[in-house]
Amino acid sequence: MENYILTNQESFNLEHIFECGQCFRWNKEEDGSYTGVINNSVINVKKEDTTIIFTGKSNGVSFEHTIKEYFDLATDYREYKNKLSAVDEYLKESIAFGEGIRILKQDLWECIISFIISANNNIPRIKKIIEKLSLNYGEKIEFNGKTYYTFPTPESLSNATVEDLRNLGLGFRDKRIYNTTKMILEKQVDLNKIKNMKHTDEMREELLKLDGVGPKVADCILLFSLKREDVFPIDVWVRRVMNDLYIHNEDEEKVNKKQLQKLAEEKFLGLSGIAQQYLFYWKREKGKSA
DNA sequence: TCCCAGGCGGTAG
DNA sequence: CTACCGCATGGG
Numbered sequence: 001m002e003n004y005i006l007t008n009q010e011s012f013n014l015e016h017i018f019e020c021g022q023c024f025r026w027n028k029e030e031d032g033s034y035t036g037v038i039n040n041s042v043i044n045v046k047k048e049d050t051t052i053i054f055t056g057k058s059n060g061v062s063f064e065h066t067i068k069e070y071f072d073l074a075t076d077y078r079e080y081k082n083k084l085s086a087v088d089e090y091l092k093e094s095i096a097f098g099e100g101i102r103i104l105k106q107d108l109w110e111c112i113i114s115f116i117i118s119a120n121n122n123i124p125r126i127k128k129i130i131e132k133l134s135l136n137y138g139e140k141i142e143f144n145g146k147t148y149y150t151f152p153t154p155e156s157l158s159n160a161t162v163e164d165l166r167n168l169g170l171g172f173r174d175k176r177i178y179n180t181t182k183m184i185l186e187k188q189v190d191l192n193k194i195k196n197m198k199h200t201d202e203m204r205e206e207l208l209k210l211d212g213v214g215p216k217v218a219d220c221i222l223l224f225s226l227k228r229e230d231v232f233p234i235d236v237w238v239r240r241v242m243n244d245l246y247i248h249n250e251d252e253e254k255v256n257k258k259q260l261q262k263l264a265e266e267k268f269l270g271l272s273g274i275a276q277q278y279l280f281y282w283k284r285e286k287g288k289s290a
Numbered sequence: 291t292c293c294c295a296g297g298c299g300g301t302a303g
Numbered sequence: 304c305t306a307c308c309g310c311a312t313g314g315g
Binding site: 021119 | 294295296297298299
């Protein structure tokens with residue numbers, strides 16, 4: 001058992017981080033803490049006032065480093081929030097509502113597979129499928145009397161046939177996962193190269209080569225794994241909130257993507273990805289209680 | 291029963 | 304280039 005403690009943390013709220021739609025492997029415990037798997041580590045995160053307590057089990061890697069990296073602790077969110085709050089009242093309100101959001105730096109491979117699964121799917125089912133993939137093709141880790149599984153490596157997942165994947169409930173996404181796993185394993189698309197690329201556009205171009213990765217999924221990967229905070233993934237929720245706030249088109253579906261992209265670019269000061277997360281969380285959570 | 295869910299790939303115009 | 308359709312599956 002290892003632990004790491006952060007004190008005086010602003011901008012670190014567990015619900016905001018784990019339930020804002022960027023990640024799929026964290027589950028709430030009865031005491032309000034969250035437990036999840038990061039790479040080969042199982043980690044429980046608990047918040048007491050402004051203190052964040054991480055406990056867990058890391059297999060051979062630095063516990064502290066894993067956390068600092070994944071939670072992107074080097075980034076000070078006060079700057080983001082100050083800049084964006086000044087844009088308009090909507091952002092100000094959404095930031096007040098989701099003040100503890102942080103955008104994670106998730107493993108690239110895991111992020112790719114997860115968001116391919118997200119296509120035409122809903123969050124509870126996405127989570128279920130990812131757990132099944134991990135149970136069948138990941139490695140077992142025991143922690144606090146419970147069993148957890150790492151996200152499968154490309155090597156391990158390549159043992160699954162299309163039929164195996166279909167049987168896990170992937171539906172029509174089975175072939176996409178199969179093909180993408182192969183492409184990555186054979187380095188037709190080299191993830192390490194992508195990580196070291198300088199420009200967002202060349203990263204996106206590489207990601208789009210993968211089966212099942214279109215514009216939306218690519219942008220999610222860029223934002224949730226590669227820290228490209230200027231990208232603006234457009235899904236139904238973002239379309240909805242942007243239309244409600246800024247466009248006011250009667251027919252929401254007629255609001256086109258370019259129009260949204262342009263608006264976000266002009267408005268959000270090169271931080272449209274960050275702005276998007278606040279707006280997304282605000283819109284979605286408010287919808288739940290309404 | 292029908293509709294929808296953080297889209298994508300394929301095809302037609 | 305844009306417009307549409309089919310796609311597996313489970314929950315409301």
